[in-house]
Amino acid sequence: MPDDLFGDRVPRAARKKTARRASETDLRTVSQRITDVARFEDLYRLAETLTSAPGPRRGRPPHYPPYVYLLFLALRGIHGSARYCAGDLQDPSVWTTIRGGVAHHLGADEAARLPETGPSRHQWQHAQRTLLIPRLEELGETFADLALAQALRQGLLPADARRSWSSPQRHQLIAGDGTVTRSPTLATTPYSVDPTTGEIRRHRVDPASSWQKEGGADRTGNNRHSTTPARTATDTDTEDNKNEEAMVLGSKFVVFSTRHRGYFRRVFLRYAHVPHNQPGGEASVALDLACAILDAADGCMGVLYDGALRGMHRDVIARRGRLLINKQHKGATPRYIRTLDFGHCRHELWSNSGRVHERAFLDDGTSTLIPLSVGKLERRANTHTHRWYHLLAIPCPRGPPPTPRIRRHHQHHRRTRPRPKRHRDRLPPRRKPPPDPRQHRRPPEPLRRPRRHRSRLLPTRPLPVEPPHDRLRRRSPKPRRPRLPPRPKRDQRSPLRRRPHLRRRPHRDSRPQPQPTRALPIMN
Known part of the structure; x- marks a missing residue:
């Protein structure tokens, strides 16, 4: 077992060339x-x-x-x-x-x-x-x-072969990638007008083609300043991550295949088209295809893909008990995991670039993240899901601490800062003293109900059955008051009438004037 399962990759010049050169018989x-x-x-x-089955009216074959x-x-x-x-x-x-x-x-x-x-x-x-x-x-x-x-x-994806989750073989994995097929025509509009002659020209247009990004362009483009610790020297610089965006007019497809060592051993398993307005983009289509293959092939141990798949896609495949081997996507910031306290030492763990790091403080007051070596990859099966753990080896100058287990694919914590340590010199909670037996009183006996006298009833004519509400109304000791309507709100109340002694007195000109009396004639 190597010291670190997920160490830095070997430079291309120092890699061993296992594939032999193609000869004339291989072509x-x-x-x-x-x-x-x-x-x-x-x-x-x-x-x-x-x-298809022939219909009732057969035509020319x-x-x-x-x-x-x-x-x-x-x-x-x-x-x-x-x-x-x-x-x-x-x-x-x-x-x-x-x-x-x-x-x-x-x-x-x-x-x-x-x-x-x-x-x-x-x-x-x-x-x-x-x-x-x-x-x-x-x-x-x-x-x-x-x-x-x-x-x-062909012997690919064998179900009865020996499995090693720390070093799976090539023929036990499936590899996928998204590719853009160029459009047969470069025209995007079906008609064009010549500005000189005014001639209307017709062009062939591929309806499934659109402008796609190709060549690993940076999809985030945001390098926000963060208060998290500085990255290590093993991380790539931001200038190297900025690749030139290659825009290609065509249709994007996702293809999955598996292969063995040698020439002409690859088998393409599934493919799917990625629409331009697909929710989730290439990653959602690739995840559906990978899950379909994993459900059908029991001997498949994992998936190989590029940085298009993120943490949420890794979690889906990890819960199915398979591996997802891909590069860490760009734009991810370090996140705090937990602090291990062994009494004589404390170790603060962070996640960065898909690995667990330890935060180390330097002499100038700054801090850096040091990657921790993974000694073993544990896989634990449950009834409906699987869990993965990294067995870490933490170097400590005060002695080897216990080897912790960190759950894989769930390392991103919501909190970006460590929780404050609780005070241990706090007094214990005050307990309630037990009751004094001398002051314990015997509870009063419950009141006995009067004994009912049984009497023989003569057969009588049965009374009509009363409705439930009438029966309750007859048995209730007090008459039930009708329920009043709810009191209206303040803005819904009608204005109050003015009191008579507060009424405004009318003007003297508007008062009714007394009419003069007329003398009535006396009749003889």
Whole structure:
């Protein structure tokens, strides 16, 4: 067991070259690769997904069966474009090789029913729109099952092999990465207007392409000042981390594969497209693919990825009992973990760059972080989850302290500063004295209820059943008062009437004037 499992990486010049140089026997020519594609059995199994049951109204049968277009798709990667692939399939010698592979798996009668030459480029484009793209999801699921079966046949991801969580082998891990495929056209708008002549020109536009970052550009760009201890000399400088942003117009895909030592041993397991407005970006798509592979392959011990996966993604894979080996993402600041107090010494532990460090104070009053060596990586299984621990070795000038265990993937604490130490010279809590037995009094006896006299009742006619509310109203000793409505709020109250003695006296001009009396005539 080495002294440190997660030490600094060896420089490239000092690394041992384990891979041998490729010889002439390891190389495959174009004709040999075409023969390998034609005799690959999984292509014909994958083509069974494209066969559909005939409907009630049968039309003209297709000129080529569905497996021919899958062969065309595989050969297009060898030639580089659909135009060169279609031109090569017009060669009688190349088409004879394809018919030989069909006869090897499907029989000579099926190979005899094929036309004299291969499909043209227009036939391929029509089959791509109407046959392959509508069933893309079904082809992807079938491809994942066939690829995993092929990896197991080649001895990759073995479930019964010896496992070492501190040093897993290459064929026991899966590796993933995101790549951007360049757009076939550089146009982003379907039409453009010539400013000189006013001519409207039409352009081909790839709807799935967008501007993507490539080349490990810094996604954070924020170097905020922090009050945490200074970083160690092993950390990379901020100037080295600032890479030039390479913007590429294309579509981003995430691909996972596994391989063994040697040439032509890699097997691609799964792939997925990353939309431009995907929540979580590349990391969320990569995490879904990795979890799907881990659930299907019991012999897979972990995942290899780049800095796109963060702590939250590591926690998901760690709870499944697997490893996630990747670089620490940029922009992470040191965080406080805990303080180990052994009486004669105290050690303050921090997490920095994915490792546990000890804070050491220097003579000039500053502090620095020293990485601690990890002696063992422990994995503990539970009913529904797994936990990981680092067995640390802390150097102490006052004697070797006990070896602590730090839980992995949960090192980031919410507090960025250590908690203050409690005072131990505090008096013990005051206890309540026991009661005096001489002052203990006997509790009074409970009142006895009067004995009920039983009397024989004569049979009578049963009374009608009363409603519950009437029964309670009759049995209640006091009449139940009606519940008053709630008192209105102050702003909802009606204005009070003015008192009569506080009323304002009317003006004298507005008072009613006495009318003059008229003399009435006396009637004789």
